[in-house]
Amino acid sequence: MTIHTPCEQNPSSEAVAAQTTIEHGSRWHSAIKTAFALWLLATVVCGLAYPLLMTGIGQLLFPWQSNGSLLFDSQHRLRGSALLGQQFSAAGYFHGRPSASDYKNGAASNLAQSNPALVAEIRQRYAYWHQQRPDQPVPSQLVYASASGLDPEIDLSTALYQAPLVATARQVPVADVEALVQQLAQRTGREEPIVNVLQLNMALDTDELLSVR
Amino acid sequence: MTNPAFLSLTSTAGVLLILALALLPAPLLGRWIHRIYEHHRADIVEQRLAHWLDWSEQQNWRSYLLYLLVFNLLCFVLLFTLLLAQGHLPLNPQHLPGLSADLAFNTAVSFVSNTNWQAYSGEDSLSYLSQMLGLGVQNFVSAATGMAVAIALFRGIARRSSHSVGHFGRDLYRGVVYLLLPLSLLLALVLIWQGVPQNFNAYLSASTLDGGQQWIPGGPAASQIAIKQLGTNGGGFFGVNSAHPFENPTLLSNLLQCAAILLIPAGFVFAFGHYVRDRRQAVALFITMSALLLLGLGVLLWSEGRLSPLLASLQLSDSLNWEGKESRFGIDLSALWTAMTSAASNGSVNAMHDSLSAWGGLVPLVNILLGEMIFGGVGAGMYGMLLFVLLAVFLSGLMIGRTPAYLGKKIEAREIQWALVALLTMPLGILVLGSLTALLGDPQAVTSNPGPHGLSQWLYAYASATGNNGSAFAGFAAGQPLQNMLLGLAMLIGRYGVIIPVLAIAGSLASKAPRAASAAELPTHGPLFIALLTLSLCLLGALNFFPVLMMGPVAEALSLP
Numbered sequence: 079m080t081i082h083t084p085c086e087q088n089p090s091s092e093a094v095a096a097q098t099t100i101e102h103g104s105r106w107h108s109a110i111k112t113a114f115a116l117w118l119l120a121t122v123v124c125g126l127a128y129p130l131l132m133t134g135i136g137q138l139l140f141p142w143q144s145n146g147s148l149l150f151d152s153q154h155r156l157r158g159s160a161l162l163g164q165q166f167s168a169a170g171y172f173h174g175r176p177s178a179s180d181y182k183n184g185a186a187s188n189l190a191q192s193n194p195a196l197v198a199e200i201r202q203r204y205a206y207w208h209q210q211r212p213d214q215p216v217p218s219q220l221v222y223a224s225a226s227g228l229d230p231e232i233d234l235s236t237a238l239y240q241a242p243l244v245a246t247a248r249q250v251p252v253a254d255v256e257a258l259v260q261q262l263a264q265r266t267g268r269e270e271p272i273v274n275v276l277q278l279n280m281a282l283d284t285d286e287l288l289s290v291r
Numbered sequence: 292m293t294n295p296a297f298l299s300l301t302s303t304a305g306v307l308l309i310l311a312l313a314l315l316p317a318p319l320l321g322r323w324i325h326r327i328y329e330h331h332r333a334d335i336v337e338q339r340l341a342h343w344l345d346w347s348e349q350q351n352w353r354s355y356l357l358y359l360l361v362f363n364l365l366c367f368v369l370l371f372t373l374l375l376a377q378g379h380l381p382l383n384p385q386h387l388p389g390l391s392a393d394l395a396f397n398t399a400v401s402f403v404s405n406t407n408w409q410a411y412s413g414e415d416s417l418s419y420l421s422q423m424l425g426l427g428v429q430n431f432v433s434a435a436t437g438m439a440v441a442i443a444l445f446r447g448i449a450r451r452s453s454h455s456v457g458h459f460g461r462d463l464y465r466g467v468v469y470l471l472l473p474l475s476l477l478l479a480l481v482l483i484w485q486g487v488p489q490n491f492n493a494y495l496s497a498s499t500l501d502g503g504q505q506w507i508p509g510g511p512a513a514s515q516i517a518i519k520q521l522g523t524n525g526g527g528f529f530g531v532n533s534a535h536p537f538e539n540p541t542l543l544s545n546l547l548q549c550a551a552i553l554l555i556p557a558g559f560v561f562a563f564g565h566y567v568r569d570r571r572q573a574v575a576l577f578i579t580m581s582a583l584l585l586l587g588l589g590v591l592l593w594s595e596g597r598l599s600p601l602l603a604s605l606q607l608s609d610s611l612n613w614e615g616k617e618s619r620f621g622i623d624l625s626a627l628w629t630a631m632t633s634a635a636s637n638g639s640v641n642a643m644h645d646s647l648s649a650w651g652g653l654v655p656l657v658n659i660l661l662g663e664m665i666f667g668g669v670g671a672g673m674y675g676m677l678l679f680v681l682l683a684v685f686l687s688g689l690m691i692g693r694t695p696a697y698l699g700k701k702i703e704a705r706e707i708q709w710a711l712v713a714l715l716t717m718p719l720g721i722l723v724l725g726s727l728t729a730l731l732g733d734p735q736a737v738t739s740n741p742g743p744h745g746l747s748q749w750l751y752a753y754a755s756a757t758g759n760n761g762s763a764f765a766g767f768a769a770g771q772p773l774q775n776m777l778l779g780l781a782m783l784i785g786r787y788g789v790i791i792p793v794l795a796i797a798g799s800l801a802s803k804a805p806r807a808a809s810a811a812e813l814p815t816h817g818p819l820f821i822a823l824l825t826l827s828l829c830l831l832g833a834l835n836f837f838p839v840l841m842m843g844p845v846a847e848a849l850s851l852p
Binding site: 081105106107110112115117124125128129131132135137139143144145147150156159161162164168171174175182185186187188189190191199201204216217218219221222223225226230231232235236258266268276279280281283 | 851
């Protein structure tokens with residue numbers, strides 16, 4: 079014996095079947111009407127109102143962040159964004175992570191660990207740094223490319239490793255460079271403080287004592 | 292040098308904090324989800340819509356499906372048109388041309404099906420209008436579509452002798468307005484504060500310190516990134532997704548975005564418990580999913596902390612695999628994101644899966660191949676998991692020689708047939724379509740890595756498309772016309788090849804009268820059932836793909852010295 083539980087909201091199966099036959103044509107019609115209405119509503123609310131509202135709030139409360147965290151120099155020239163790393167190859171600047179796009183846009187190497195091309199790239203970068211400072215192990219962050227190709231930061235230890243090289247190129251005391259690095263290091267809650275390479279290099283250029291090159 | 296003990300302590304704290312933020316709200320959120328779909332009084336807008344569009348009756352599963360398919364088809368047509376025509380439309384400061392037909396097809400399918408596979412790079416290909424009105428809108432409604440299907444299935448299991456599974460229009464409306472939109476508003480605000488751009492400026496050219504030029508992109512990014520994380524969409528505003536410093540600038544933005552991946556999928560597990568008025572059922576599924584998630588995470592944490600044997604001769608400062616990972620996130624938080632995004636069919640990335648170590652790359656691949664039900668997509672994860680639950684119940688019924696029943700509903704041939712149709716979509720999309728393209732096209736031309744990893748890239752692309760995940764071994768040259776078409780087809784099979792059977796099962800179960808539980812039945816909340824369910828998942832989900840996994844990632848790992 080089956081336990082039959084009547085449900086007031088739902089008509090019996092025969093009634094449903096009859097109703098479905100009658101309304102078969104109009105069912106398509108109302109499905110299309112509903113689809114248009116839902117699409118229109120979603121477009122107005124989620125596609126227009128929501129991003130515009132967030133833009134308004136963002137521009138009002140956090141204008142600097144909303145517009146890309148832009149950095150200008152003393153002549154009001156746009157030099158970059160605090161969030162986007164830049165390519166540094168000149169001596170006297172700190173280097174950031176290797177980038178698959180040379181910091182032109184977002185890109186990763188997408189090379190597999192087993193790919194000989196990746197091993198060759200890493201060995202080449204390693205050779206460069208090992209030649210600069212044969213006395214120290216090379217920081218991993220300077221031989222492995224980042225995920226974004228625009229990674230703005232390196233670990234504090236990776237920056238301090240480069241401090242003597244930067245100091246020699248600029249002919250300034252290592253201690254002063256190290257002090258600047260320490261001053262700009264940010265605690266993030268991750269294992270190690272990180273340093274924004276662009277801001278560090280901009281600080282080097284604007285510092286009266288360190289800017290001598 | 293840093294103290295390694297300190298190193299592991301703070302990273303572990305970060306991982307635990309994100310897991311807590313993602314999973315602990317699940318019981319509360321589950322109650323909220325149940326409430327908004329069942330007990331909320333219709334607000335004034337819904338009342339007006341219901342009046343105009345005649346939503347007074349509840350729908351049987353066929354009507355529900357019809358409304359869903361018509362709505363998704365309309366969304367596809369309009370998005371496809373928008374992407375083709377963007378060159379002639381406003382809010383396009385970079386004067387980007389319309390997409391090619393095959394790329395527009397792939398992208399439109401991708402966003403309507405909640406896959407959000409990116410065969411394009413957002414900042415180079417899409418106008419702000421296409422991002423907002425096209426992809427942004429689909430981020431909301433494709434997520435709400437998946438949630439609606441899950442709710443229909445929950446009702447099917449919970450209702451007694453009923454012919455209705457709810458109304459698609461109402462369910463879609465409520466999912467967007469009472470769940471996705473409020474959470475997105477909050478998350479977007481924090482993301483802007485943390486540095487995610489939200490503007491309509493043209494791209495700026497900066498004079499770099501080294502004497503070069505750098506383009507600084509803009510756009511309404513924060514609003515879109517918030518919903519792409521919450522709705523398990525995963526399609527980035529920028530090409531490199533949440534690894535881009537504009538898309539995910541800080542540790543806090545990473546913490547919230549990463550937690551947002553699992554937030555709603557985990558909530559849906561407990562919502563199911565409310566529907567069937569048995570919290571233990573939800574807890575059992577929650578435990579199964581969490582265990583599989585943590586297993587994958589463990590493998591990733593181990594594999595990404597090891598130096599590649601090919602680099603053993605180098606004197607490096609640490610043994611971590613930093614390739615394709617960002618300094619601000621570090622290794623552990625990249626591993627966590629990878630585990631979560633592949634478990635949840637989100638598909639956003641904060642590290643590049645292609646450059647994971649060989650064993651590490653196996654984890655997201657297996658998570659996807661299991662069928663995206665370790666929490667899974669919003670709604671989609673739960674309806675996928677319930678298919679496996681029905682199969683596990685059926686198998687256990689056969690073992691003990693009783694008519695199988697789940698929560699009082701007899702599981703009969705009709706339900707199992709439909710469930711098998713749904714399960715066959717994965718091998719169909721991945722193995723059949725994947726090998727078909729290998730025959731039609733030139734495999735060497737689309738893979739960027741030699742050897743077994745090239746096969747893994749191929750496998751990952753078709754798994755990601757069919758599983759509606761959207762992440763990639765991104766060296767795979769997805770933008771080719773043939774790949775655009777066939778990957779688009781794989782996404783359609785993976786999405787609607789599951790939704791149609793799920794709604795059919797929902798309708799079939801709803802019409803059944805429950806029978807009293809008998810002592811001879813295996814309870815579906817105990818440890819024995821959890822073990823049986825996990826076993827069914829591994830057998831039915833992964834065994835199909837065992838040979839190709841051996842030839843791809845496993846061969847790669849074993850070939851290293």
